[in-house]
Amino acid sequence: MRIAIAGFSDETCTFCTEPTGIERFEPATQRGQAILDANRGIPTYINGYMRVLEATEGAEIVPLVYASKTPGGFQSWLVPECFDKYANEIADRLRAAGKLDGVLLSLHGAMAVSGVPKPEAELVRRARAAVGNIPIMVTLDLHANEDHELTDAADAVFILKTYPHVDSQEIGEIAARCMVETVRGFFRPVQATRKPPIISASIYQASEYPPMKLVYDRCREWERKPGVYCVSVAPGYAYADVPDVGMFVVAVTNGDRELAEAAAQDVADLAWTLREQFAAPLPKPKEGVAQVLDLVARGEKPVVIADGADRIGDSTHVLKELLAQGARNWAIPGIADPAAAKRLETNSKVGDKVTISVGGWYNALSGQPVEITGTIEYIGRPSYVLVGPMRKGARVQDGFVARLNLGDNRHVVVADRMRGANDSSGLTSVGVDIGTLDIIVLKDRVHHRAFWDSVAKVDFRMDAPGIGLADISLLQYENIPAGIYPLGPQWRK
Numbered sequence: 001m002r003i004a005i006a007g008f009s010d011e012t013c014t015f016c017t018e019p020t021g022i023e024r025f026e027p028a029t030q031r032g033q034a035i036l037d038a039n040r041g042i043p044t045y046i047n048g049y050m051r052v053l054e055a056t057e058g059a060e061i062v063p064l065v066y067a068s069k070t071p072g073g074f075q076s077w078l079v080p081e082c083f084d085k086y087a088n089e090i091a092d093r094l095r096a097a098g099k100l101d102g103v104l105l106s107l108h109g110a111m112a113v114s115g116v117p118k119p120e121a122e123l124v125r126r127a128r129a130a131v132g133n134i135p136i137m138v139t140l141d142l143h144a145n146e147d148h149e150l151t152d153a154a155d156a157v158f159i160l161k162t163y164p165h166v167d168s169q170e171i172g173e174i175a176a177r178c179m180v181e182t183v184r185g186f187f188r189p190v191q192a193t194r195k196p197p198i199i200s201a202s203i204y205q206a207s208e209y210p211p212m213k214l215v216y217d218r219c220r221e222w223e224r225k226p227g228v229y230c231v232s233v234a235p236g237y238a239y240a241d242v243p244d245v246g247m248f249v250v251a252v253t254n255g256d257r258e259l260a261e262a263a264a265q266d267v268a269d270l271a272w273t274l275r276e277q278f279a280a281p282l283p284k285p286k287e288g289v290a291q292v293l294d295l296v297a298r299g300e301k302p303v304v305i306a307d308g309a310d311r312i313g314d315s316t317h318v319l320k321e322l323l324a325q326g327a328r329n330w331a332i333p334g335i336a337d338p339a340a341a342k343r344l345e346t347n348s349k350v351g352d353k354v355t356i357s358v359g360g361w362y363n364a365l366s367g368q369p370v371e372i373t374g375t376i377e378y379i380g381r382p383s384y385v386l387v388g389p390m391r392k393g394a395r396v397q398d399g400f401v402a403r404l405n406l407g408d409n410r411h412v413v414v415a416d417r418m419r420g421a422n423d424s425s426g427l428t429s430v431g432v433d434i435g436t437l438d439i440i441v442l443k444d445r446v447h448h449r450a451f452w453d454s455v456a457k458v459d460f461r462m463d464a465p466g467i468g469l470a471d472i473s474l475l476q477y478e479n480i481p482a483g484i485y486p487l488g489p490q491w492r493k
């Protein structure tokens with residue numbers, strides 16, 4: 001049994017400005033054995049494929065190419081040449097791979113390509129043209145914008161069940177197990193799909209909290225019924241202005257069309273009844289920071305502020321309010337500002353007291369630059385190992401960062417690019433003692449909760465301006481379906 005493995009993964013924020021070319025993918029792209037080496041022991045989709053196939057007698061893994069972007073940057077639509085390069089390389093390598101029995105594709109589902117409206121479906125069609133009638137199965141992130149075109153092209157589609165994403169390896173295993181059983185002739189995948197017309201900001205999509213928890217609980221109920229193999233729901237990725245934006249349901253059964261249709265319909269119906277929960281207003285920075293200080297004063301701390309709108313890392317709305325409202329004992333693990341970082345790298349060392357203007361440079365949504373004065377307590381390019389449940393054990397190599405202590409245990413890390421702290425390592429690596437903090441400001445929506453929910457008393461979601469904002473009615477869409485909830489004219493108050 002020879003199973004090819006390939007991938008081409010991107011979550012494209014089309015509200016960013018710079019087009020994405022091959023140069024952003026090629027340095028991070030792996031080919032052949034390097035794909036397996038890079039994933040072994042790390043809980044990824046590919047490692048999930050490997051675990052099942054390596055445990056399957058007579059199975060041979062044929063690793064082809066895995067294309068993904070280098071971290072950081074503000075890239076928007078992929079240029080067509082970039083999509084063609086990797087989609088065609090996958091197809092060409094499939095053709096050259098000799099006799100294959102199946103293909104596992106690790107995609108993301110929110111790639112946006114100029115001139116290619118549904119890139120993942122197009123990629124699978126090209127793979128299909130290369131291999132003919134053997135099973136092609138796909139794994140996706142749940143921030144996927146897909147519709148039936150993908151399931152028409154692929155034999156089975158499996159989507160993450162958790163946000164924070166802690167089940168990438170498990171979904172890889174589910175797909176690979178389905179592949180093995182299908183190749184052996186014990187399984188005949190049948191898919192049913194639904195497309196509930198709901199678009200939602202990522203910050204509303206946490207899998208352990210309503211509304212998505214209710215949707216996923218229903219999926220798990222269906223999966224307990226005999227014959228139902230997997231029921232997936234992608235709530236979708238709202239920051240891509242594409243025609244198949246929004247929620248997508250896929251039920252995979254063993255040969256039972258009626259059962260698949262019933263499961264998909266039921267889950268889609270439930271999601272529709274919950275739609276208002278995907279658009280509940282969140283506090284803006286001024287009132288939000290005031291509420292956070294109130295929580296801290298009452299001992300409800302530490303508080304994590306999820307500044308989910310900031311996908312560039314340069315937003316200053318929350319920083320400005322923390323300073324204006326006199327907050328103490330807080331840390332922001334990253335204000336992305338390449339120019340400020342360069343100045344600090346060139347002119348400063350640990351112990352220097354500096355005044356510098358940071359952030360607010362990307363666009364008007366980022367807010368104004370904010371001047372801060374503090375003592376540099378860390379400067380360098382930290383390298384550290386992730387300790388939280390997401391990608392535990394993976395090594396992170398940051399770019400240049402400098403941590404300023406503004407006094408009163410207030411810390412701002414100025415970084416040359418977007419820098420998160422989805423677990424404590426992002427802060428401890430630059431010398432912050434997280435045990436002393438009342439407030440941690442994370443430029444993130446949900447992923448951080450995999451770690452920080454075990455530390456923070458409160459996860460406080462804030463709706464600052466930014467291209468990843470919670471109130472998506474402020475974004476200028478051109479390509480999405482006209483009536484989609486909550487943006488269609490019939491839903492506007």
Ligand SMILES: [Zn+2]
Nearest residue numbers: 141142143165
């Ligand atoms: Zn995701």
